[in-house]
Amino acid sequence: MTEVKAKFEPSVSDYALTTHAVAEAPGPDLPYLPPMPKDRSIGIALVGAGGISAAHLDAYRAYGLNVLMICSRDLGRALARRDAFFPKADATDDFEKALGDPRIKVVDLTSHPDVRAGLMRRAFAAGKHVLSQKPFVEDLATGRALVEEAERLGVKLAVNQNGRWAPHLAYMREAVAAGLIGEVIGAQVAIRWNHGWIADTAFEAVDDLLLWDFGIHWFDFLSSVIGERPLNVRAAAARAASQAVRPPMLAEVLIAFDGGQASLILNGAARYGACDTTAIIGTEGTVSSRGPDLGVQSVELHTAAGVARPALKGTWFNDGFAGTMGELLCAIEERREPMNSARGNLASLRLCLAAARASRTGETVSI
Numbered sequence: 400m401t402e403v404k405a406k407f408e409p410s411v412s413d414y415a416l417t418t419h420a421v422a423e424a425p426g427p428d429l430p431y432l433p434p435m436p437k438d439r440s441i442g443i444a445l446v447g448a449g450g451i452s453a454a455h456l457d458a459y460r461a462y463g464l465n466v467l468m469i470c471s472r473d474l475g476r477a478l479a480r481r482d483a484f485f486p487k488a489d490a491t492d493d494f495e496k497a498l499g500d501p502r503i504k505v506v507d508l509t510s511h512p513d514v515r516a517g518l519m520r521r522a523f524a525a526g527k528h529v530l531s532q533k534p535f536v537e538d539l540a541t542g543r544a545l546v547e548e549a550e551r552l553g554v555k556l557a558v559n560q561n562g563r564w565a566p567h568l569a570y571m572r573e574a575v576a577a578g579l580i581g582e583v584i585g586a587q588v589a590i591r592w593n594h595g596w597i598a599d600t601a602f603e604a605v606d607d608l609l610l611w612d613f614g615i616h617w618f619d620f621l622s623s624v625i626g627e628r629p630l631n632v633r634a635a636a637a638r639a640a641s642q643a644v645r646p647p648m649l650a651e652v653l654i655a656f657d658g659g660q661a662s663l664i665l666n667g668a669a670r671y672g673a674c675d676t677t678a679i680i681g682t683e684g685t686v687s688s689r690g691p692d693l694g695v696q697s698v699e700l701h702t703a704a705g706v707a708r709p710a711l712k713g714t715w716f717n718d719g720f721a722g723t724m725g726e727l728l729c730a731i732e733e734r735r736e737p738m739n740s741a742r743g744n745l746a747s748l749r750l751c752l753a754a755a756r757a758s759r760t761g762e763t764v765s766i
Contacts, residue, residue: 426700426709429577431569433713433722435462436732443724444468444497444527446518447509448476451532455507455559456484458717459724470497494518498525504731505530507559507724511601512537519545519556528555530727534615535744539752546742556741557727562616563623563739564722565715567688567696571679574686574700575624581683583625586661588617590675592692594667598644607755608646609665610636614754617663619747621654624679628656629750629766634757639668652754663754 443464445452448471459466468489471477477490489496497503498521506522507530508515515531522529529549535558536542549556562568575583594613597603605612622629632654636647648668654661675696678687684702694714700707723739730737753764 421701422705424700424702424705424707426707427574427577427579429570429573429709431564431566431573431711433462433564433718433725434729435721435725436728438732439463439728440465441504441728441731442467442500442502443505443507444470444500444503445480445507445509446470446494446497447532448473448480449509452480452509453483454561454717454720455509455724456480458720460484461717462721462725464721464724464728467502468497468500470494494521498522498527504528505724505727508532509559516541516545520548523549523552523554523556526552526554528557528727528731530557530559530724531741532559533561533619533744534611534751535741535748539745539748542741542745542748546745549741555727555730555737557723557730557737557739558741558744559720559723560616560619560739560744560747561719561723562620562715564719564726565693565696566711566713566718567690567698568620568677568715569722570698570709570711571677571686571688572620572623575679575681579684579700579702580679580681580686582658583679583681584659585678585680586621586624586659587678587680588620588662588676589664591666591669592673592675593670594648595642595644597646603645606646607636607758609648609650609667610634610652610755610758611751613667614650614652614663614665615747615751618750618754619744620677621661621663622743622747622750625656625659625661627746628658630655630657631763631765632750632753632757633763634754635761636758639666641670642668650758652757654750654754 443466466485469477469481474492481490506527509532634652636650639648642648650665652663676689686700688696688698690696726737757764
């Protein structure tokens with residue numbers, strides 16, 4: 400009996416959670432960079448010349464994509480974006496002009512969700528493939544209907560979940576897909592930053608801003624690494640004592656999935672000490688990232704071989720935006736579904752909407 404007890408008795412260092420030195424290992428070469436088609440001449444029309452459109456256009460210009468038209472209800476904005484990024488493109492305030500142009504194969508919709516669904520349907524009817532801004536839709540029924548309509552009409556519908564090609568998130572996703580950390584049993588995301596920039600913008604009117612407009616990136620990322628395993632979601636949101644903007648700037652989410660658990664902690668009221676950390680824990684290893692913000696991140700891969708610290712190229716803004724469009728163009732060229740397809744994005748939206756509901760009701764929401 401004494402021998403059995405001694406065999407399982409932890410050492411002092413175990414109690415103290417003492418770490419041990421590990422060997423340095425080479426970083427595996429994984430396909431995390433934005434995918435690009437062989438033919439970059441496929442014609443694109445960008446619709447909606449608001450603030451985020453600059454990130455789209457800057458990425459497309461850097462990767463040599465072919466933007467032929469910029470459309471906005473405000474012609475002045477369309478002209479300004481055209482002159483800044485694609486001087487040879489057309490600028491218009493007439494959406495029908497983009498739909499009727501045979502050179503244009505893809506419509507990039509950057510407009511707000513309340514008008515996007517109608518624009519998508521018009522684009523489908525004109526035979527155009529569509530890249531939709533995120534969040535894709537405001538409810539799952541509308542999302543499913545749009546997915547089915549696009550499929551029926553033979554056009555591709557993708558979602559601009561640009562975080563999928565942020566270098567650190569893309570590398571972690573590919574590490575999981577390659578089986579480098581075994582089966583995922585845990586995922587932890589903790590981000591603190593100052594989100595007060597939304598004051599006096601349209602974003603301030605969004606009740607579930609952190610969980611919806613911002614959090615959708617991490618619900619989508621979690622979906623990409625745990626797939627169809629989510630079981631239920633619990634969430635809470637609160638106002639910070641110091642915040643000046645209307646929506647709650649504090650949010651926490653706990654997701655139970657088959658064989659594991661994921662957490663998401665968002666603090667948008669931290670004026671100092673910004674930090675962004677993500678960790679995916681598996682049965683055979685852990686892959687994690689850490690940095691002061693979304694754009695500056697270092698990645699570590701811990702396995703039995705040691706720790707690998709790959710030196711990644713690129714940044715979320717704007718390589719992530721190049722990735723979403725590049726993947727759609729590759730899917731068109733290769734006659735397959737894009738990784739960021741709207742059908743796949745319904746799972747991400749399901750998590751996101753469940754978290755928003757759980758935070759409002761205090762209930763555990765089943766998936």
